[in-house]
Amino acid sequence: MLVKFSNQGSSDVCVFVPASIVFWLLKHLPINQDPALQAPPAGPQITQMDWDSPNVPRASTVNCKVLPGKISMTFNLDRKPDLTVVLDRGNVELMRQIMLAYAKDLIDLEAQ
Numbered sequence: 001m002l003v004k005f006s007n008q009g010s011s012d013v014c015v016f017v018p019a020s021i022v023f024w025l026l027k028h029l030p031i032n033q034d035p036a037l038q039a040p041p042a043g044p045q046i047t048q049m050d051w052d053s054p055n056v057p058r059a060s061t062v063n064c065k066v067l068p069g070k071i072s073m074t075f076n077l078d079r080k081p082d083l084t085v086v087l088d089r090g091n092v093e094l095m096r097q098i099m100l101a102y103a104k105d106l107i108d109l110e111a112q
Contacts, residue, residue, distance in 0.1 A: 001102060002051060003095075005085050006044045013083060014050045015075055016058040019106035022099050028064065029071070032093040040090040057083075 001022055004014045050056065057077035065072040071092050074084040087095065 001099070001106065002046055002056070004044050004046050004050060005083075007085075012044045014046070014053070014056045015077065015083060016056055017062075017075075018059065019108060020110060021059055021062050022103060022106060023108045023110070025062070025064075026096065026099055026103060029092055029096045030066075031096065032089065034089070037093060038090055040088070040094055043094070059083075 001017050001019070002014060003017050004012055006012050057080045059075040059077055061076040063074045063076075065074075067086070070086050070088050072084060072086045074082055076082055
């Protein structure tokens with residue numbers, strides 16, 4: 001799955017996230033229980049240039065740390081330095097919903 005993160009004060013970052021990480025995140029990301037949670041602003045658009053770029057790294061692992069009201073995710077990348085993103089609760093829920101919507105198109109090789 002191609003994921004694009006919008007950064008404050010910096011350019012957007014694209015990362016290929018393999019299905020194994022997507023399924024792991026879906027099992028471990030908290031599901032929103034707050035009906036008053038505000039939706040985050042619209043994220044960056046993924047374009048054909050993002051898909052075609054030979055410079056988009058692939059994540060091999062992700063480490064998550066729960067912080068008050070946020071989650072820090074550090075992706076170990078194949079050809080760039082590790083990428084750490086900090087997502088607030090609204091962005092975590094949005095990412096979880098997007099991954100859930102696309103999970104049916106992915107193959108979970110670790111499923112039993």
